[in-house]
Amino acid sequence: MLTGCSKSDDVLVVGTNASFPPFEYVGGVSGDEIKGFDIDLARQIAKDAGKTLKVENMKFDSLIVALKAGKIDMVASGMTITPERLASVNFSEPYYEATQVVLVNKDNDSIKSIDDLHGKHIAVQLGATGDIMAKNYSQKVTAFNTGFEAVMELKNTKVDLVLFDSEPAASFLNMNPELKIIELDFEPEFYGFAVTKDKTELLNSINTTLNAMKTNGEFNALINKYMK
Numbered sequence: 001m002l003t004g005c006s007k008s009d010d011v012l013v014v015g016t017n018a019s020f021p022p023f024e025y026v027g028g029v030s031g032d033e034i035k036g037f038d039i040d041l042a043r044q045i046a047k048d049a050g051k052t053l054k055v056e057n058m059k060f061d062s063l064i065v066a067l068k069a070g071k072i073d074m075v076a077s078g079m080t081i082t083p084e085r086l087a088s089v090n091f092s093e094p095y096y097e098a099t100q101v102v103l104v105n106k107d108n109d110s111i112k113s114i115d116d117l118h119g120k121h122i123a124v125q126l127g128a129t130g131d132i133m134a135k136n137y138s139q140k141v142t143a144f145n146t147g148f149e150a151v152m153e154l155k156n157t158k159v160d161l162v163l164f165d166s167e168p169a170a171s172f173l174n175m176n177p178e179l180k181i182i183e184l185d186f187e188p189e190f191y192g193f194a195v196t197k198d199k200t201e202l203l204n205s206i207n208t209t210l211n212a213m214k215t216n217g218e219f220n221a222l223i224n225k226y227m228k
């Protein structure tokens with residue numbers, strides 16, 4: 001899905017996986033525009049740094065690889081700050097708190113606690129925190145390149161549940177009223193924008209923009225625009 005890379009000093013190339021609504025998704029009149037909460041934040045980050053934004057849509061699992069290979073300057077993809085990822089890249093200050101939730105078909109009443117996940121067939125998005133966590137509970141975990149595909153598998157009753165981040169799960173529920181969300185006792189996760197370890201100037205500029213947007217109300221305006 002990587003559609004070539006034009007790297008120049010006046011362009012901020014941002015990598016994302018646009019199947020994570022409302023943070024990033026494909027839509028708009030043309031049907032191929034990448035939009036969302038992260039994209040609006042990235043646009044302001046680029047603007048403040050005096051650059052134009054270029055968004056590259058790729059598999060979630062490829063984002064850190066592309067970052068480290070210099071193909072993109074920043075990851076904006078609802079990416080959770082984890083110790084494992086921090087060992088190889090830097091993250092901005094956290095900008096959103098989320099958690100994992102369970103999506104099931106409405107008639108499924110078999111999951112009341114995290115313990116009930118044991119032995120269930122779980123669909124996840126490849127390389128996501130849900131993917132890593134699911135393996136703690138079950139040996140039957142199938143990973144898909146997008147959350148959309150994981151949800152399709154659930155609708156086709158090929159799996160028992162999808163373990164996914166709370167906001168995109170709510171978006172998928174909107175589009176699929178035959179599903180329901182079960183909230184269990186999962187730890188909070190915090191999203192950050194990722195850059196390579198050597199990009200301290202860019203990291204400072206990302207944090208400056210985030211702080212400015214929190215102070216001037218633009219951050220909250222985006223929360224109201226995208227989070228229902």
Ligand code: GLN
Pocket residue numbers: 017020060077078079080081125127128129130165189
């Ligand atoms: N927050 C999750 C993670 O970082 C999922 C992100 C995503 O699928 N875009 O792994």
